[in-house]
Amino acid sequence: LTTAAIALALSVTGQSAFASCDEGEIVIKFAHVTNTDRHPKGIAASLLEERVNEEMNGVACMEVFPNSTLYDDNKVLEAMLQGDVQLAAPSLSKFEAFTRQFRIFDLPFMFEDIEAVDAFQASDAGQSMMDSMQRRGLQGLAFWHNGMKQMSANVPLIEPTDADGLKFRVQSSDVLVAQMEAIGGSPQKMAFSEVYGALQQGVVDGQENTWSNIFGKKFFEVQDGITETNHGIIDYLVVTSTEWLDSLEPEVRVQFLTILAEVTDVRNAESFAVNQQARQSVLDAGGEIRELTAEQRQAWVDVMMPVWAQFAGDVGQENIDAAQAINA
Numbered sequence: 001l002t003t004a005a006i007a008l009a010l011s012v013t014g015q016s017a018f019a020s021c022d023e024g025e026i027v028i029k030f031a032h033v034t035n036t037d038r039h040p041k042g043i044a045a046s047l048l049e050e051r052v053n054e055e056m057n058g059v060a061c062m063e064v065f066p067n068s069t070l071y072d073d074n075k076v077l078e079a080m081l082q083g084d085v086q087l088a089a090p091s092l093s094k095f096e097a098f099t100r101q102f103r104i105f106d107l108p109f110m111f112e113d114i115e116a117v118d119a120f121q122a123s124d125a126g127q128s129m130m131d132s133m134q135r136r137g138l139q140g141l142a143f144w145h146n147g148m149k150q151m152s153a154n155v156p157l158i159e160p161t162d163a164d165g166l167k168f169r170v171q172s173s174d175v176l177v178a179q180m181e182a183i184g185g186s187p188q189k190m191a192f193s194e195v196y197g198a199l200q201q202g203v204v205d206g207q208e209n210t211w212s213n214i215f216g217k218k219f220f221e222v223q224d225g226i227t228e229t230n231h232g233i234i235d236y237l238v239v240t241s242t243e244w245l246d247s248l249e250p251e252v253r254v255q256f257l258t259i260l261a262e263v264t265d266v267r268n269a270e271s272f273a274v275n276q277q278a279r280q281s282v283l284d285a286g287g288e289i290r291e292l293t294a295e296q297r298q299a300w301v302d303v304m305m306p307v308w309a310q311f312a313g314d315v316g317q318e319n320i321d322a323a324q325a326i327n328a
């Protein structure tokens with residue numbers, strides 16, 4: 001058979017041409033944007049791939065496409081609805097076109113740490129968020145953790161006024177736009193894969209992200225330093241299409257979701273440690289980390305907190321209260 005004939009035959013049987021997939025296996029393409037190692041999401045995705053391919057051999061076959069090699073986060077959900085990819089784990093900031101409920105996760109200083117995020121997600125309100133996009137064809141399957149966000153720029157950031165007039169890359173979230181405007185910055189939404197180049201070329205001056213992303217994508221190399229603000233969080237929703245999930249035989253679905261739940265528990269418990277290792281790696285590589293005194297950090301709280309009022313209607317005051325009760 002010619003390559004074209006094989007490709008045609010495979011497409012007729014709904015099978016993709018993955019060397020690692022056997023004929024007849026359900027193909028699960030998982031696209032994400034971070035690196036695979038020393039990253040909470042990358043490690044979790046690789047573990048999921050390994051376990052599915054081992055334990056569901058003959059039934060299903062997973063292939064992970066990291067580093068935006070298949071889709072970036074701005075395209076992956078549309079691709080999923082077209083059936084071109086079955087699994088993704090975009091950050092909660094990237095669901096703007098589908099739901100406003102997730103905006104609570106972007107509000108600055110809403111969660112004290114990732115354990116508070118975990119507790120909120122485990123509540124009834126958090127769990128029901130996984131079903132909030134069903135009528136748009138998307139089903140949340142699990143929350144995966146990354147960690148707390150830090151701020152960086154091409155100048156030292158100590159006081160919020162240091163950010164005045166700077167251009168900041170943000171994820172595609174209006175809450176993050178409002179947050180950067182609150183500190184006098186000028187926000188620009190941009191795909192993760194473009195951030196390093198934009199920082200390097202001065203298209204933007206600064207960004208916010210977790211230690212694992214700052215180290216993984218080497219943002220520290222093209223910034224003056226990283227200020228340890230812990231002002232927000234990056235967390236993920238492992239998501240699929242309702243159509244694909246419904247197409248699975250019940251026992252296949254149960255086996256897959258059981259493996260996913262186990263991987264989630266094991267890797268979420270390690271996300272803090274993975275970020276702390278990345279923080280150390282930034283230092284080891286010669287990156288500059290600036291810690292804030294309690295008073296200096298409070299100045300960032302004071303300037304950013306008014307953003308809550310802008311979005312209280314979208315996220316629900318009862319959810320804000322619930323999140324705050326967990327912090328207390």
Ligand code: LMR
Pocket residue numbers: 033034090091146171191192209213234
């Ligand atoms: C970002 O775009 O900065 C992050 O959402 C990337 C990621 O997936 O952690």
